[in-house]
Amino acid sequence: xxxxxxxxxxxxxxxxxxVLLMGLIFFISISFTALFVRNQANAxxxxxxKNGMVLVKVFADTxxxxxxxxxxxxxxxxxxxxxxxEGVLGVAVYNAxxxxxxxxxxxPAVEASTINQEGFRPWNTPxxxxxxxxxxxxxxxxxxxxxxxxxxxxxxxxxxxxERIIGFIxxxxxxxxxxxxxRALILxxxxxxxxxxxxxxxxxxxxxxGVTQPLYxxxxxxxTLGEAGSVQKISVETEDEIxxxxxxxxxxxxxxxxxxSALVDSEKTLRFLxxxxxxxxxxxxxxxxxxxxxxxxQGLALLKHRFRLIETILSKxxxxxxxxxxxxxxxIDQVIENVRRLSRDLSPSILEDLxxxxxxxxxxxxxQRRYNIQVYxxxxxxxFLFSIEEQTNIYRMFQEIFNNIGKHAEASLVKVCVKIEQxxxxxxxxxxxxxxxxxxxxxxxIDERGIGLAALDERAxxxxxxxxxxxxxxxxxRIELKVPMTKAEA
Amino acid sequence: MRxxxxxxxxxxxxxxxxAVAHGDTVxxxxxxxxxxxxxxxxxxxxxSRSEVKDLVISGMTxxxxxxxxxxxxxxxxxxxxTTSLSKIKTIKNIPIVYMMxxxxxxxxxxxxxxxxxxxxxxxxxxxxxFLKILPEMKTVGLVYHPDRSGYFVKKAVNAAxxxxxxxxxxxxxxxxxxxxxxxxxxxxxDAFWILPDISVITPETVNFLLLTSFKHRKPILSFxxxxxxxxxxxxxxxxxxxxxxxxxxxxxxxxxxxxNKGSQRMDARKAVIFINDKIAEKFGIDIDQGIRKRARP
Numbered sequence: 134x135x136x137x138x139x140x141x142x143x144x145x146x147x148x149x150x151x152v153l154l155m156g157l158i159f160f161i162s163i164s165f166t167a168l169f170v171r172n173q174a175n176a177x178x179x180x181x182x183k184n185g186m187v188l189v190k191v192f193a194d195t196x197x198x199x200x201x202x203x204x205x206x207x208x209x210x211x212x213x214x215x216x217x218x219e220g221v222l223g224v225a226v227y228n229a230x231x232x233x234x235x236x237x238x239x240x241p242a243v244e245a246s247t248i249n250q251e252g253f254r255p256w257n258t259p260x261x262x263x264x265x266x267x268x269x270x271x272x273x274x275x276x277x278x279x280x281x282x283x284x285x286x287x288x289x290x291x292x293x294x295x296e297r298i299i300g301f302i303x304x305x306x307x308x309x310x311x312x313x314x315x316r317a318l319i320l321x322x323x324x325x326x327x328x329x330x331x332x333x334x335x336x337x338x339x340x341x342x343g344v345t346q347p348l349y350x351x352x353x354x355x356x357t358l359g360e361a362g363s364v365q366k367i368s369v370e371t372e373d374e375i376x377x378x379x380x381x382x383x384x385x386x387x388x389x390x391x392x393x394s395a396l397v398d399s400e401k402t403l404r405f406l407x408x409x410x411x412x413x414x415x416x417x418x419x420x421x422x423x424x425x426x427x428x429x430x431q432g433l434a435l436l437k438h439r440f441r442l443i444e445t446i447l448s449k450x451x452x453x454x455x456x457x458x459x460x461x462x463x464x465i466d467q468v469i470e471n472v473r474r475l476s477r478d479l480s481p482s483i484l485e486d487l488x489x490x491x492x493x494x495x496x497x498x499x500x501q502r503r504y505n506i507q508v509y510x511x512x513x514x515x516x517f518l519f520s521i522e523e524q525t526n527i528y529r530m531f532q533e534i535f536n537n538i539g540k541h542a543e544a545s546l547v548k549v550c551v552k553i554e555q556x557x558x559x560x561x562x563x564x565x566x567x568x569x570x571x572x573x574x575x576x577x578x579i580d581e582r583g584i585g586l587a588a589l590d591e592r593a594x595x596x597x598x599x600x601x602x603x604x605x606x607x608x609x610x611r612i613e614l615k616v617p618m619t620k621a622e623a
Numbered sequence: 624m625r626x627x628x629x630x631x632x633x634x635x636x637x638x639x640x641x642a643v644a645h646g647d648t649v650x651x652x653x654x655x656x657x658x659x660x661x662x663x664x665x666x667x668x669x670x671s672r673s674e675v676k677d678l679v680i681s682g683m684t685x686x687x688x689x690x691x692x693x694x695x696x697x698x699x700x701x702x703x704x705t706t707s708l709s710k711i712k713t714i715k716n717i718p719i720v721y722m723m724x725x726x727x728x729x730x731x732x733x734x735x736x737x738x739x740x741x742x743x744x745x746x747x748x749x750x751x752x753f754l755k756i757l758p759e760m761k762t763v764g765l766v767y768h769p770d771r772s773g774y775f776v777k778k779a780v781n782a783a784x785x786x787x788x789x790x791x792x793x794x795x796x797x798x799x800x801x802x803x804x805x806x807x808x809x810x811x812x813d814a815f816w817i818l819p820d821i822s823v824i825t826p827e828t829v830n831f832l833l834l835t836s837f838k839h840r841k842p843i844l845s846f847x848x849x850x851x852x853x854x855x856x857x858x859x860x861x862x863x864x865x866x867x868x869x870x871x872x873x874x875x876x877x878x879x880x881x882x883n884k885g886s887q888r889m890d891a892r893k894a895v896i897f898i899n900d901k902i903a904e905k906f907g908i909d910i911d912q913g914i915r916k917r918a919r920p
Contacts, residue, residue, distance in 0.1 A: 197827055198828075201827040202827070203799055204802060204803050207803070276827055279826060280824065282705060282821065283725050283819045284726075284742070284819075286820075286821060286846070286847065287659070287742060287860065288657055
């Protein structure tokens, strides 16, 4: 799982962009959340302290009479009001000398002992102290000094406004509520953070997709262009660098498409021309064959007949030249045989007379005789499955293959298999010769490799067939030709 | 020691100038200038034909006060307020008249040849007014410090008894005892009466008393307009202008008699009434129309 993630990260730009954006969103959101929680927690704490300070000041005011008179009954009335306030653990009231006047509720032992250890601290202004589980708020209880003389009571302007401290109070406020509030705040913040993260991930997904999708389309386009040679235009959705790249790609694709089209046209023309060339070649061969058979063959037959008459006359007269005539007649027979073979090679009349199967058999028989190589033939009847032109092409391909085996393969055994498979015929020729490097042979230029292989390819193309050569040096050669049938089997 | 010498010099200067003093010049000695004193001075000047010169002695040493008085060479010294009287009471060769003092007996001995008008409104007068405001009142609660107000309380109790009102008293020795004492009195009285006693009249005690008054609908009878404004039902107090007039008249008599009129010490002859109508309304007290008309707004 981890491996696939790393693999995806390494291979997919989308994953990289998405992870980067998510990292950014995560960092920003966690920073903001932490900052928010910290500020809010501080604000809550400050609010608690502020409330505590207000409470202690109010309590200092309300307890003035009780502290002033050091009357527990009066004091307890004021204290009771404070202890009802939420979060107040307890209250302690001291007189100006630090003597405890009253203590109600829970006044934690720790800070009570703290106060005791440090002695009574007469703070002049309200204060707050923070402990682990609670806050202590304190305030002096202050009164105005009042009047100095009885006379002054009658004259308002003679009052003494100087203040004096008559006691001190402590309020112990529980931090539990604050902790609960901060916890609730943290939970809320985490919830908001998760929602933000989810929304952020969706936004990041679409952003990453927005950035990488055009690149993927471009990649697919390049791939398709590489495989198929042409591709549909890629939509240009933006005007940024990617948009401009897509635009350039479309221009390049269009240009390549045009060139490809021109190339296909050229190829078609070339095929047509090569087809015409083969046809012209066949026609010329046929004409030559007929000329050889009809003119040269007839002439030689006539010449032979005349030499036979001369030899008959000379032998009756006992002329010694009759022996020479017999030798000449034998030479003329040899020439006639050569002319016939040449004529058949140029235009295999057997193909038209007996069909493709018989022509292949005859070709193999002649190959065996000529090169003294053993041939095993497994041949289905494939007559009437192809047009005469196709049959000629197949025959010519066999002729070229066997010619090559005879000349170059140094084979001792050749296996020929011709089988009908559904709507096509498969021709396979295997030899145990010295073989050759197919790629190397294909990469040779036309002068070095000759036209044999190129002609085989071209004829296979004309047959709309599949032609394949498998060969390795010292491992023989296997040639396979699969040709679709153009005529229904008779 | 230093104070002793300054007194000697002070008396020497006074006696040397006193020999040439004559008739109708009055030097009014004041420690501070406050509105009630100014009011009293106006009253004094309206009743006296003498020339009145002001001398504010705030911050002055005794010797300097003596020098100033010698320079002014008055026929009579008018001490306005307790502090002023304390500073000049030792002058023997110039007749002294005081005013705007609550308790001159706390400064003077009966033998001192000093005359004047206190700001004390006789209790008989006060009780009669209070009874007109609260005719049903039978018992009144009063808290006091015996050393400070014992003498007045005794007079007040007697005056009230004559008028058929019982005064229930509580004694305190420290101001902090005030609230508890008032709290203790509350169930037994129809009203509270507060006297000018700084042991009792502290902001805290007054606040507590006001709260108790509101809570239990027990009206407070006071000595100053200030407390009426704060929530007391009524106050009976002196009139500074009339006090001044009273003192002016007294000064004229003394000057006519050549300064030998002995010591004539009197209380305020006129009372000013203040009533808090809102409190009266809240407490359901129907105030006598005659009193209401006399009361200052």
